[in-house]
Amino acid sequence: MTNIKTDREPLFRIVKRDNIARGKAWGIRIGAVVIAILIGAVVSAILGGGSAFGTFFSGLFEGVFGTPRRILNLFQNTAILLCIALAVAPAFKMRFWNIGAEGQVLMGCLGSVVVIQYLGGQIDNFWLIIVMFLASVAFSVVWAVIPAIFKAKWRTNETLFTLMMNYVAMQLVAICIFAWVPSGSGVLGTLADGRFPLIGGQRYILNIILVAVAAVALFLYFRFSKHGYEISVVGESENTAKYVGINVKKVIIRTMVLSGVLCGLAGLLLVGGTNYSVAVDSVDNRGFTAILVAWLGKFSPPAMAFTSWLYVFIDQGAKNVATLMGMGEAFPDIITGIFFFFVIGCEFFINYKVKFRPRKKKAENPVEEVAS
Amino acid sequence: MAKPVAVQMKGISKFFGEVVANKDVDLTVYEGEILSLLGENGSGKTTLMNMLSGIYFPDEGEVVIEGEPVVIRSPRDAYRYKIGMVHQHFKLVDVFTALDNILLGEEMPRYSVKERAAELKEEAAEPRYVVDNDDAEAPVKTVRATDTKAGRAKLALRTAVLPVVKLFKKAQFNWLPRKRGQKAREIAAKYGFDIDLNKKIYDMSVSEKQTVEIIKVLYRGADILILDEPTAVLTPQETEKLFDVLRNMREDGKSIIIITHKLNEVMEISDRVAVLRKGEFIGAVNTSETSIPQLTEMMVGRKTDLNIHRGDPVGCEERLTVEGLSFTDHEGVQKLKDVSFTARSGEILGIAGIAGSGQRELLETIAGLLRPSKGTIVYHDPATGKDENLVKKSPAKIRELGVRLSFVPEDRLGMGLVGSMDIIDNMMLRSYKRGIPVKIDKKHTVNVPLILDRKRPRQLAERIIQELEVVTPSTHTPVRRLSGGNIQKVLVGREIAAAPTVFMAAYPVRGLDINSSYTIYNLLNEQKEKGVAVIYVGEDLDVLIELCDRIMVICAGKVTGIVDGRTTDKETIGLMMTDSLSSENSEEVAND
Numbered sequence: 027m028t029n030i031k032t033d034r035e036p037l038f039r040i041v042k043r044d045n046i047a048r049g050k051a052w053g054i055r056i057g058a059v060v061i062a063i064l065i066g067a068v069v070s071a072i073l074g075g076g077s078a079f080g081t082f083f084s085g086l087f088e089g090v091f092g093t094p095r096r097i098l099n100l101f102q103n104t105a106i107l108l109c110i111a112l113a114v115a116p117a118f119k120m121r122f123w124n125i126g127a128e129g130q131v132l133m134g135c136l137g138s139v140v141v142i143q144y145l146g147g148q149i150d151n152f153w154l155i156i157v158m159f160l161a162s163v164a165f166s167v168v169w170a171v172i173p174a175i176f177k178a179k180w181r182t183n184e185t186l187f188t189l190m191m192n193y194v195a196m197q198l199v200a201i202c203i204f205a206w207v208p209s210g211s212g213v214l215g216t217l218a219d220g221r222f223p224l225i226g227g228q229r230y231i232l233n234i235i236l237v238a239v240a241a242v243a244l245f246l247y248f249r250f251s252k253h254g255y256e257i258s259v260v261g262e263s264e265n266t267a268k269y270v271g272i273n274v275k276k277v278i279i280r281t282m283v284l285s286g287v288l289c290g291l292a293g294l295l296l297v298g299g300t301n302y303s304v305a306v307d308s309v310d311n312r313g314f315t316a317i318l319v320a321w322l323g324k325f326s327p328p329a330m331a332f333t334s335w336l337y338v339f340i341d342q343g344a345k346n347v348a349t350l351m352g353m354g355e356a357f358p359d360i361i362t363g364i365f366f367f368f369v370i371g372c373e374f375f376i377n378y379k380v381k382f383r384p385r386k387k388k389a390e391n392p393v394e395e396v397a398s
Numbered sequence: 399m400a401k402p403v404a405v406q407m408k409g410i411s412k413f414f415g416e417v418v419a420n421k422d423v424d425l426t427v428y429e430g431e432i433l434s435l436l437g438e439n440g441s442g443k444t445t446l447m448n449m450l451s452g453i454y455f456p457d458e459g460e461v462v463i464e465g466e467p468v469v470i471r472s473p474r475d476a477y478r479y480k481i482g483m484v485h486q487h488f489k490l491v492d493v494f495t496a497l498d499n500i501l502l503g504e505e506m507p508r509y510s511v512k513e514r515a516a517e518l519k520e521e522a523a524e525p526r527y528v529v530d531n532d533d534a535e536a537p538v539k540t541v542r543a544t545d546t547k548a549g550r551a552k553l554a555l556r557t558a559v560l561p562v563v564k565l566f567k568k569a570q571f572n573w574l575p576r577k578r579g580q581k582a583r584e585i586a587a588k589y590g591f592d593i594d595l596n597k598k599i600y601d602m603s604v605s606e607k608q609t610v611e612i613i614k615v616l617y618r619g620a621d622i623l624i625l626d627e628p629t630a631v632l633t634p635q636e637t638e639k640l641f642d643v644l645r646n647m648r649e650d651g652k653s654i655i656i657i658t659h660k661l662n663e664v665m666e667i668s669d670r671v672a673v674l675r676k677g678e679f680i681g682a683v684n685t686s687e688t689s690i691p692q693l694t695e696m697m698v699g700r701k702t703d704l705n706i707h708r709g710d711p712v713g714c715e716e717r718l719t720v721e722g723l724s725f726t727d728h729e730g731v732q733k734l735k736d737v738s739f740t741a742r743s744g745e746i747l748g749i750a751g752i753a754g755s756g757q758r759e760l761l762e763t764i765a766g767l768l769r770p771s772k773g774t775i776v777y778h779d780p781a782t783g784k785d786e787n788l789v790k791k792s793p794a795k796i797r798e799l800g801v802r803l804s805f806v807p808e809d810r811l812g813m814g815l816v817g818s819m820d821i822i823d824n825m826m827l828r829s830y831k832r833g834i835p836v837k838i839d840k841k842h843t844v845n846v847p848l849i850l851d852r853k854r855p856r857q858l859a860e861r862i863i864q865e866l867e868v869v870t871p872s873t874h875t876p877v878r879r880l881s882g883g884n885i886q887k888v889l890v891g892r893e894i895a896a897a898p899t900v901f902m903a904a905y906p907v908r909g910l911d912i913n914s915s916y917t918i919y920n921l922l923n924e925q926k927e928k929g930v931a932v933i934y935v936g937e938d939l940d941v942l943i944e945l946c947d948r949i950m951v952i953c954a955g956k957v958t959g960i961v962d963g964r965t966t967d968k969e970t971i972g973l974m975m976t977d978s979l980s981s982e983n984s985e986e987v988a989n990d
Contacts, residue, residue: 039455041414041415042414042415250849250850251848251849251850252830252833252847252848252849252850253848254850255823255830258823259816259819259827262816262817263813263816263817265807265809265813266812266813266814266827268792268793269765269767269793269805269807269813269814270793270827270828271792271793271794271797271831272794273794
């Protein structure tokens with residue numbers, strides 16, 4: 027006679043982990059990345075035939091490290107993505123769900139291009155870049171601070187608000203391009219003025235340096251400044267903040283201004299250091315990707331630098347694989363999708379552990395079990 | 399004991415991560431008894447009962463009912479074994495009537511078309527009669543209903559309509575007739591519950607809500623009732639009523655388990671007491687054969703002095719005068735009605751009242767977190783002798799005025815501390831605005847703004863950990879990870895370190911173990927001796943009477959009286975809590 031009832035104990039249970047060792051957590055994360063790449067290889071083998079399995083790995087690394095130019099591209103793309111991630115981090119740390127980085131950066135781009143359009147060639151390039159910076163920052167700050175003011179004063183929902191502002195920014199850019207390029211092609215060609223100086227004969231170096239400086243500055247800001255401390259307190263508990271005398275409204279607005287400044291910087295880098303132009307899709311969804319990157323990096327600038335590097339690595343490598351194997355444009359999206367799925371999913375296993383039902387040796391001698 | 403066993407828990411263990419909530423607990427409950435499950439906060443009482451009622455599943459051990467090990471995986475399973483639990487936080491739908499809350503979630507009697515069809519088939523296949531001719535030659539013949547065509551057709555038809563029958567039964571079950579709930583009313587009458595079942599939950603007092611929860615559990619057929627801290631929210635009079643009902647249920651043969659940490663009640667109501675300490679089962683004793691000191695020792699693990707040493711008030715200057723204070727929250731509910739009182743230095747002013755009577759709003763209004771609609775709060779500064787009106791000033795502004803007000807809020811992690819930050823950063827909440835001190839020369843230091851100073855908060859954190867015996871792995875542990883008592887010590891320590899002249903504490907011992915509670919009481923008494931005006935909002939009336947010099951009772955946002963802590967008694971305060979005495983004669987009754 028077996029006791030059927032006890033078998034009804036759940037097969038597995040999910041138990042919250044109290045405290046996980048750092049090494050173990052990173053082990054899980056690295057494991058997730060490895061699995062993601064392996065699955066990516068399997069998917070490409072399914073799509074492109076058996077030989078694609080090996081091609082995937084070689085293509086991935088070649089696409090990133092194959093030529094010095096590709097390596098430089100890797101760091102340049104990382105820098106832009108990191109810059110936007112740095113911009114969203116303070117707001118998210120404050121639990122202000124700003125999903126409008128896309129529009130804020132685009133407005134920064136527009137600011138720079140407006141300056142080039144009307145001042146280009148008339149003043150020294152150095153001063154032109156300074157004015158571009160100021161204009162980019164001003165445009166982005168306006169875009170970032172409007173939802174912040176509404177949130178602080180009338181408690182509007184910042185998520186919807188910032189999302190909507192993205193579309194308004196896109197339309198504004200479209201209108202400006204239409205005004206500047208009356209021919210109707212809708213594309214603003216590259217501009218000759220306002221380009222960043224080359225360093226060591228290479229483009230992008232200045233971008234990378236500027237973002238690195240911003241990352242260090244933000245790290246120090248979070249760690250050692252009163253403002254950074256206030257952001258954490260407001261994010262954790264608004265009531266605690268109020269009780270210790272923090273002006274919550276002020277902190278919200280101030281933090282979004284900071285966010286805007288960094289978005290403006292990203293816009294400037296896109297125009298002055300990368301594209302030399304602006305288009306509706308200049309930001310290329312990086313305003314949203316950056317949110318993921320910031321979350322994965324837990325809003326810590328060094329960790330965010332790593333996660334943005336990892337994302338760009340996968341993305342750029344997958345693009346190369348797609349070209350090599352003629353897979354089409356959707357392929358890199360599939361690979362980055364798999365990557366995010368695993369990297370985000372693994373956080374579950376960091377916070378929880380799965381405990382299986384202990385195996386009972388009842389089946390062998392059931393009579394004893396019941397008797398005892 | 400000759401009574402039959404109702405339920406037995408054997409070797410039950412439960413772990414939450416590294417925390418051991420229960421370790422190898424053996425508990426036996428007999429039929430027709432009231433068992434108190436006694437233990438300090440965090441000793442695993444509620445966890446143990448949650449395993450009996452299907453909220454948690456034990457990691458080890460088994461539950462035995464009628465000699466058979468059973469598996470309880472959900473509250474529904476628990477009801478199947480006639481176990482029901484009333485949780486500390488009621489789970490009722492506010493906009494429903496009491497009756498509908500009781501009926502809600504009732505299970506439809508099982509009706510399986512498949513099983514019913516099999517039954518019919520079996521029934522039809524049964525031999526109806528046996529044809530046994532006297533003729534010995536002819537075989538004995540069994541005649542069945544399915545032998546004939548008509549019989550088979552009838553069976554097919556009856557099987558075919560089964561789904562329709564089921565649908566009909568479902569419809570009938572889902573139908574809410576106007577005169578529903580006869581059974582619930584009978585239960586209420588039988589045990590002497592005094593309640594109108596057609597009242598909506600939002601119109602009900604806490605004690606009425608509790609009654610609804612109990613009837614709900616009985617309605618589902620529970621024979622074993624678990625009540626989690628049932629008296630925590632009740633006035634002494636309501637508690638008495640509840641106990642009467644519980645006694646009626648015991649007479650009826652039901653088993654009742656009461657989770658509690660109040661020793662007086664244990665002695666009053668229960669037949670047996672089971673004691674848990676740090677998740678382990680210490681023992682079970684008959685109430686008639688034990689005493690409060692013995693139970694305390696079992697609970698705490700050593701002999702404990704449970705006396706609060708109340709000194710006489712010192713100084714007694716007026717420190718804070720509140721006059722005609724009213725507050726209406728954003729939903730338009732008036733939480734404070736014309737509250738007036740004076741807090742004096744060197745004295746503890748207790749505030750008693752049913753939970754949610756406006757205690758929280760009162761303290762938050764004084765602290766500057768809420769803006770009153772009317773009234774004044776005047777602070778008499780002992781240093782300058784000036785009076786400051788604190789109304790409509792933010793906490794930051796109040797601090798700038800030099801008002802040294804400390805506040806230990808009810809919601810420790812939501813208002814007093816930041817859970818994810820470590821002790822040092824939490825100390826910094828009070829001091830970070832000063833900036834970092836930088837020495838210019840030997841004599842002068844300048845506070846540089848914008849940059850954080852972690853040195854002084856670290857020193858403060860270390861001092862508090864040492865003086866208040868905070869148990870923590872390090873000063874860098876997020877406070878959320880600390881136990882309730884240690885969290886409270888960190889918070890109280892920080893607020894005391896601000897050298898307050900007015901110290902307000904809302905339920906500062908809620909969720910704390912006995913030793914931590916007495917540490918807090920002693921700290922409050924120390925503050926009083928230093929000449930601080932202490933305002934203490936408490937829920938345990940025994941403690942309020944022992945600790946406070948004066949006790950202000952509020953009911954629904956109104957002050958129903960201020961009594962002397964040395965001469966009053968629990969019953970008086972209990973009556974004032976429900977405003978059953980008018981405030982004029984409360985003093986007289988207190989002196990009886």
